[in-house]
Amino acid sequence: MSKQLITIATEIRKGIVETVYRKQQGHLGGPLSVTDILTALYFHEMKVDPKNPGWEERDRFILSKGHSGIAQYVTLAKKGYFPEEELLTFDDLGTRLQAHPDMTKLPCLDFSTGSLGQGLSAGVGMAIAAKRLDKNFYTYVVIGDGESQEGQIWEAVNIAQKYNLDNLIGILDLNGLQQFGWTVSDEEQSEDKRVRRAPEQRALEKWQGFGWQTFEVDGHNFNQLLSALQSARTDKNGLPKMIIAHTVKGKGVSFMENQYEWHSKSPTNKEYEQAMDELNSILLSFKSKQRQNTSIEVKPS
Amino acid sequence: MTTTIGKVESMRSVFGKKLAEITQSDSMVVTLDGDLGNSTRLATIEKEVPEAFYQMGIAEQNMICVAAGMASVGLQPWVCSFATFLTKRTYDQLVVSIDQTMANVKLCGAYSGLLTSNTGKTHHSLDDIGLMTMLPNMTVIAPGDANETRAAMEAMYNYNGPVYIRLTRAEDIPNFTTDQSFTIGQGKVLEEGTDVAIITTGSMTYQVIKAVKILKNKGLSLYVLHLPTLKPIDSEAIIKAAKQTNYVFTVEEHYIRGGLGSIVAELLSEEYPTTVIRIGVQNEYSECGKNESLLDKHGLTPEKISGRIISKVYN
Incomplete structure (x- = not known):
């Protein structure tokens, strides 16, 4: 049985909103911007087995922007790593689903994150280890554009290039916003005074300049994401890969989109209902489109 | 021994x-x-x-x-x-x-x-x-x-x-341990005496061994506990050293705050309240200088260590 990635991603978004609403804590903006990337990775790209999470040959995944952990948890639950009911323990004392991913509590996580800028370096270590041990797995690392302000990212970039890590695939979730960020100039100021920006500019040139092979995609377009991931995996040219994915913070819920305040804010009853209505209508409209044309095939999970 | x-x-x-x-x-x-x-x-x-x-x-x-x-x-x-x-x-x-x-x-x-x-x-x-x-x-x-x-x-x-x-870069420390195996968390008693316990670690243990010679000439009976593991700490050995002697000194090439001296003082204050005299670098930044000058300035030569102990014991 095959499922449509858009359906899965929308279900994951519903799970994210539902969990944060029910627990009245957690992040929303970043998790919603990274959802399609996680869906593409876990439901199409990566060689993983939910029944055998410790499988040595599995592809490795690091969510370096660890504050989007809830998006990874919902994705893992949908993939079958643990029952979806466990999502309701998110952020509770004693939970395996810590606010930021903790590999010592949840064994299906390949690395712990939460302090920004460290995950790409760990990915470099995994990729070097794979080469040393003659293993064919790939290491995927998702970083944020705000996170890229950390200098350590650029330390890792140099070493990945030095050691020809073409088995390391980074994805930049470039949503243009961060927790607080900077005010924008008068000329840039939109009608909405709440807009603030992350300063990431010319990401493509930066990554190219450091000797990485780059791809630039719409991070909410599965055709583009899958095509870039496939090229990144198959180009064995000695270059580490970075997929610059342009995304929208809060994607899928109109009043959260591009609003920095929704970085970490819990919805009210009314906001929750509206968000779920919007996500349900995406599901409905997609189902009607699906009747007309089915183009994206997904590997059986 | x-x-x-x-x-x-x-x-x-x-x-x-x-x-x-x-x-x-x-x-x-x-x-x-x-x-x-x-x-x-x-x-x-x-x-x-x-x-x-x-x-x-x-x-x-x-x-x-x-x-x-x-x-x-x-x-x-x-x-x-x-x-x-x-x-x-x-x-x-x-x-x-x-x-x-x-x-x-x-x-x-x-x-x-x-x-x-x-x-x-x-x-x-x-x-x-x-x-x-x-x-x-x-x-x-x-x-x-x-x-x-x-x-x-x-x-x-x-x-x-x-x-x-x-690890220390000092290159003038002769081997004074002979064990071929190392047990993490275990201290080593180098001298057993009854007047003064000196608890040391790392590069300072050899300086203490030299200080002990000076102190023995002054008629003191020394207990020397070398702690090559700082965590987990050998609590039992520290308490034993305190119980067998009248004074406890610690010596380390480190700030006296946060290092061996603090660990020993914290432990003894709860387990066997004892005055602990911490010898090490005080609340200040160091500077450049030859090894000997630096150790002397911060009171870590055998002469300075023994002098400090004598002035406390005979005061």
Whole structure:
């Protein structure tokens, strides 16, 4: 049985909103911007087995922007790593689903994150280890554009290039916003005074300049994401890969989109209902489109 | 037990040789350098086992997390840099990527303390015992001589979890330990006496052995406890030393705050309340100078150590 990635991603978004609403804590903006990337990775790209999470040959995944952990948890639950009911323990004392991913509590996580800028370096270590041990797995690392302000990212970039890590695939979730960020100039100021920006500019040139092979995609377009991931995996040219994915913070819920305040804010009853209505209508409209044309095939999970 | 003094072996040279042996015998062991291998002697591995040597450049934060990533796939990385950069410059990385994940990474802090080849306060590491013993999952070792370094490294290799080893660059310490094996967490009683207990660690134990000769001539009966492991600490040995004597002194090439002196004072205040006199670097920054001058300035020569003890006991 095959499922449509858009359906899965929308279900994951519903799970994210539902969990944060029910627990009245957690992040929303970043998790919603990274959802399609996680869906593409876990439901199409990566060689993983939910029944055998410790499988040595599995592809490795690091969510370096660890504050989007809830998006990874919902994705893992949908993939079958643990029952979806466990999502309701998110952020509770004693939970395996810590606010930021903790590999010592949840064994299906390949690395712990939460302090920004460290995950790409760990990915470099995994990729070097794979080469040393003659293993064919790939290491995927998702970083944020705000996170890229950390200098350590650029330390890792140099070493990945030095050691020809073409088995390391980074994805930049470039949503243009961060927790607080900077005010924008008068000329840039939109009608909405709440807009603030992350300063990431010319990401493509930066990554190219450091000797990485780059791809630039719409991070909410599965055709583009899958095509870039496939090229990144198959180009064995000695270059580490970075997929610059342009995304929208809060994607899928109109009043959260591009609003920095929704970085970490819990919805009210009314906001929750509206968000779920919007996500349900995406599901409905997609189902009607699906009747007309089915183009994206997904590997059986 | 009377301490016998053997031949002088450089701690860093033994470090390089022993690590080369380990990497040769086990392909899962790798080494990471922060561009200081020719000083720390990690260069021995580049020369003898080049496939186990990874140059990470002058970028310590990345180096720490690369090691953690390697460990998560089953390798055993040994990371080496100057102690001050390896600990302070990467502290958040040590916490989040190494200690919180309990990564099987061995951290080697070369050039610890004051004796760093006359490079001054930016290169002195006088707070690393405090920083590293603060970490819940970390084991902290400071061997006293080259022989003990060799044995401690074997124990580190066989231990699964993060370990920090604090090494000195001083090259005039003769072997005074003879054990071929090292038990993590176990102290060593070097002298058993009844007047004064001196508790020491790392590079200062040899200075204390020399101070003891001076003190014996003054008619004092000394109890010397060498603690090559600072975490987990040998509480029993410390309490025993305090119970058997009238005074407890600690000596370390480290700030008196946060290091061995603090550990001993904290433990005894709860378990066997005793006045603890901490000998070490006071609340100040160091400067450049020859080894002998630096030790003298900070009260860490055998003469200064014995003088401090005499003035307390006979005052």
